[in-house]
Amino acid sequence: MKYRPFPSDGRETSLLGFGTMRLPQNSGRDNDIDQEKSIEMIRYAIDHGVNYVDTAYFYHAGASERVTGKALQDGYREKVLIADKLPPWALKTEDDCMRVFEDQLKKLGVDYIDNYLIHNIFQFNWKKVKSMDLVGFVQKLKQEGLIRNFGFSYHGEVEGLFEEIIDFAPWDFVQIQLNYIDTEFQAGLKGYEYAHSKGIPVVVMEPLKGGKLTQQLPESIEKYWDGLGHSWSRAEWALKWLANLPGILTILSGMNTLDQVKENIRILSEAEADSLTAEELNIIENAAAEYRKLIAYACTGCRYCMPCPQRVDIPKVLEFRNNWDLFAHNPSLKRDFRIFIQNPPSACVECGECEGKCPQSLEIRKAMRESAGIFESKSR
Numbered sequence: 001m002k003y004r005p006f007p008s009d010g011r012e013t014s015l016l017g018f019g020t021m022r023l024p025q026n027s028g029r030d031n032d033i034d035q036e037k038s039i040e041m042i043r044y045a046i047d048h049g050v051n052y053v054d055t056a057y058f059y060h061a062g063a064s065e066r067v068t069g070k071a072l073q074d075g076y077r078e079k080v081l082i083a084d085k086l087p088p089w090a091l092k093t094e095d096d097c098m099r100v101f102e103d104q105l106k107k108l109g110v111d112y113i114d115n116y117l118i119h120n121i122f123q124f125n126w127k128k129v130k131s132m133d134l135v136g137f138v139q140k141l142k143q144e145g146l147i148r149n150f151g152f153s154y155h156g157e158v159e160g161l162f163e164e165i166i167d168f169a170p171w172d173f174v175q176i177q178l179n180y181i182d183t184e185f186q187a188g189l190k191g192y193e194y195a196h197s198k199g200i201p202v203v204v205m206e207p208l209k210g211g212k213l214t215q216q217l218p219e220s221i222e223k224y225w226d227g228l229g230h231s232w233s234r235a236e237w238a239l240k241w242l243a244n245l246p247g248i249l250t251i252l253s254g255m256n257t258l259d260q261v262k263e264n265i266r267i268l269s270e271a272e273a274d275s276l277t278a279e280e281l282n283i284i285e286n287a288a289a290e291y292r293k294l295i296a297y298a299c300t301g302c303r304y305c306m307p308c309p310q311r312v313d314i315p316k317v318l319e320f321r322n323n324w325d326l327f328a329h330n331p332s333l334k335r336d337f338r339i340f341i342q343n344p345p346s347a348c349v350e351c352g353e354c355e356g357k358c359p360q361s362l363e364i365r366k367a368m369r370e371s372a373g374i375f376e377s378k379s380r
């Protein structure tokens with residue numbers, strides 16, 4: 001495993017971090033985590049050099065922290081930096097902040113958290129974050145030794161806010177979505193460069209766009225990967241592109257099989273900063289440009305939009321909607337849609353609750369209308 005030093009205390013941080021938002025499940029229910037498999041994967045990762053584990057209050061409807069805590073028993077806690085997050089949308093009073101934090105310590109079974117983030121700051125909640133003085137709250141936790149470092153995660157636009165937040169407090173780190181597609185989306189490369197210029201290390205989330213970058217894609221994209229005769233997997237191209245950026249501290253991946261854990265450990269045990277050639281970077285840029293042309297809704301499957309009051313599985317419908325364009329209106333998609341989608345998008349009453357929660361600011365209502373038109377029409 002490659003390591004990069006955490007600037008505030010010099011602690012070596014593994015370039016691969018374990019994101020616990022996509023743990024394997026026993027059933028379709030988000031909180032029904034396959035505990036045995038998850039613990040095996042997290043411990044395997046730690047035994048092979050991973051020392052950063054990221055969770056949050058709402059991942060897997062609250063079950064992620066509990067399972068992460070179990071995985072970190074038996075001496076594993078001391079080997080890792082735990083990252084957890086304070087959810088502004090769940091807080092009304094200062095007492096709520098402490099109640100949530102204490103609940104998190106309890107669920108994780110620890111008496112301090114290494115890296116504590118204000119979760120998902122963006123244009124619509126920044127005012128609340130300031131008026132509730134959440135930054136003051138996390139700073140106080142640090143002074144009291146209950147956390148070691150404080151930061152924030154960000155899904156807003158880069159223009160107009162990101163730099164303001166970065167300059168607002170002496171953050172120890174920042175967490176942004178970054179991958180070779182999303183270079184000009186949310187914080188993107190501009191946000192990365194700004195944080196890096198201020199000496200703030202960047203933790204990356206959604207490095208594989210929630211797994212979208214590892215799927216078999218149309219030939220117009222796939223053709224690029226063979227360009228130099230490398231035998232790199234799709235995950236390898238994506239993770240090496242990120243590792244190439246020196247300001248990145250750790251790359252969180254939400255792995256859900258042991259094979260994925262093994263592969264990502266291998267990739268990030270070899271990848272170096274500033275090591276990709278101009279030809280390699282060129283290939284990635286060309287593939288990204290083609291992908292951006294084909295994708296209608298940049299959903300990462302994070303499921304922040306759920307639950308839908310009409311019980312439509314929004315991320316699944318969006319996946320079908322995107323695949324319709326990506327795979328040239330392949331008729332078998334209509335058959336699969338009927339098999340896999342229980343509550344059809346026509347059940348959407350356009351309440352818009354989902355759009356207020358989507359970190360990618362997607363026009364979900366429009367996508368539901370389009371999907372109903374495509375997949376629920378009688379034609380085959």
Ligand SMILES: NC(=O)c1ccc[n+]([C@@H]2O[C@H](COP(=O)([O-])OP(=O)(O)OC[C@H]3O[C@@H](n4cnc5c(N)ncnc54)[C@H](OP(=O)(O)O)[C@@H]3O)[C@@H](O)[C@H]2O)c1
Pocket residue numbers: 018019020021022054055085119120153154155175204205206207208209210211212214235252253254255256259260261263264300302
């Ligand atoms: N703070 C926030 O606001 C926020 C938001 C989002 C995420 N996060 C954190 O960031 C973490 C990382 O984001 P992410 O989970 O979206 O990561 P990601 O690496 O972009 O996506 C994970 C998915 O990629 C696929 N994958 C991973 N390794 C693979 C490999 N070697 N080969 C093939 N497929 C592979 C799997 O998808 P399949 O299911 O297709 O196998 C997996 O579920 C999260 O787990 C969470 O801890 C934080």
